[in-house]
Amino acid sequence: MSSRARTRERRQEREKQRRRNRQLLIVGVIAVIAVILAALLVISNLPAEATIPEEVIAQYADLPTSFTEDGFPVLGDPAAPVQVVEYSSFDCPSCGLFYQNVTPALIERVRTGDISFTYVPLFGTGSIRNGEGAARAAICAGRQDAFWPYHSALFTWQAAFANQAFDGNRLEAGAANLGLDVSQWSSCLRSSETNEVLVAANGAVNRLEGFTGTPTVTVNGQIVSPTLNDINTAIELALATTQRPAPEDTSAAETTSEEETPPEAASEAAEPEADATEESAE
DSSP states (O other): OOHHHHHHHHHHHHHHHHHHHHHHHHHHHHHHHHHHHHHHHHHHHSOOOOOOOHHHHHTTTTOOEEEOTTOOEEESOTTSSEEEEEEEETTOHHHHHHHHHTHHHHHHHHHHTSEEEEEEEEOSSSSSTTHHHHHHHHHHHHTTTOHHHHHHHHHHHHHHHGGGTTOTTHHHHHHHHTTOOHHHHHHHTTOHHHHHHHHHHHHHHHHSTTOOSSSEEEETTEEEOSSHHHHHHHHHHHHHHSOOOOOOOOHHHHHHHHHTSOHHHHHHHHHHHHHHHHHHHO
């Protein structure tokens, strides 16, 4: 065999080896990707801790709930003398602090009848992953009269799990732990009705003059600093300038009832009883 033929043969052999190496590399990469995907699938299906403390549910006991025309959840009597509105996002750590430090006091003012409390659900204003999913999950919990406990659960998880608060199947596990119809809840997540609520929320903040981020709070339509002291001050001022319905005066009815039987009639009514006693004694 000539040297030229041997050179050509060696070149062909090297080319075959390179092809084999590329094929092995591709197979190896595919195998690694498959392992990673399998691991992610397993992790995503692991039961997520989605505990909802009893006190979270109990704090809303016996409080009326409703929705605005745009689908924003309202806690308390919508006709309360003062309307407090929170523009908030579950992915916003500052909103989580607002929930911990301010919301419990507002719930108590709802209970006294001073205020109604409306939550406008935004997303994407903070650093926690899957804020949109959390907002959708809360809205859909509201379809089964459970927005407020679910809203509190989301902020509780945010404090406990930080950036993993809404990962995996925690949102679904939370719905199940609240006793919701999970199938109905899941169908709601991507529904047109849920999309409309989120669009309306974005429209509301675009129309709100002075909005700079979440949480933003208004008291009777006026933005106030989102601190408990400033919110309470604004509420007290609004209560002082808002006329509440006067309680029904029942004293007149009681007086009339007492006057319906004159003293003379009462005395005469008592005399037969005395006569009956005397006859019995005889």
